[in-house]
Amino acid sequence: MSLLRVRNWLDPVLRKKGERIENIDENLVRLVSDMYETMLEAKGAGLAANQIGEAKSLFVVDIGIETGERNLVTVINPVITAMEDEEIAEEGCLSIPEVFAEVKRARHVELKGVDLKGNEVRYEAEGFLARAFQHEMEHLSGTLFWDNLSSVKRNILKRKFKKLRKEADA
Numbered sequence: 001m002s003l004l005r006v007r008n009w010l011d012p013v014l015r016k017k018g019e020r021i022e023n024i025d026e027n028l029v030r031l032v033s034d035m036y037e038t039m040l041e042a043k044g045a046g047l048a049a050n051q052i053g054e055a056k057s058l059f060v061v062d063i064g065i066e067t068g069e070r071n072l073v074t075v076i077n078p079v080i081t082a083m084e085d086e087e088i089a090e091e092g093c094l095s096i097p098e099v100f101a102e103v104k105r106a107r108h109v110e111l112k113g114v115d116l117k118g119n120e121v122r123y124e125a126e127g128f129l130a131r132a133f134q135h136e137m138e139h140l141s142g143t144l145f146w147d148n149l150s151s152v153k154r155n156i157l158k159r160k161f162k163k164l165r166k167e168a169d170a
């Protein structure tokens with residue numbers, strides 16, 4: 001296993017749509033295991049493939065994050081099948097480190113996809129986990145969480161990101 005470099009929002013790969021995965025092969029299994037390791041190291045709740053430079057329709061999420069019992073799952077070619085109610089809560093992204101904002105999301109989602117064995121999987125989630133699923137789904141369509149905000153708010157966050165980065169480089 002090896003750690004992958006998490007791309008930040010300045011990398012154009014984050015604007016790419018995740019391509020549908022037709023074959024689950026050894027390389028994909030290895031990629032997912034590296035994504036798990038990278039996500040845990042970064043203390044993230046989820047990671048989409050384009051965040052590590054692969055524009056593929058796949059994300060990983062720790063569905064146990066709220067209970068503290070790690071439960072890492074892979075969803076290949078995910079599709080949201082239901083969204084209900086709304087909720088506003090703070091959100092961040094490993095590709096926009098240290099920048100957080102309140103985003104309106106569905107409070108309840110259902111999604112389906114395929115796991116690494118090629119079996120269909122379905123998840124129902126509420127609250128934080130529902131938010132994580134929606135956040136990762138957006139990555140796969142080339143969207144970042146701050147695209148849900150007004151351009152004024154987004155520009156404030158972009159300036160904050162750049163300032164933090166400058167401080168980190170100094």
Ligand SMILES: [Zn+2]
Nearest residue numbers: 092093094095
């Ligand atoms: Zn993200």
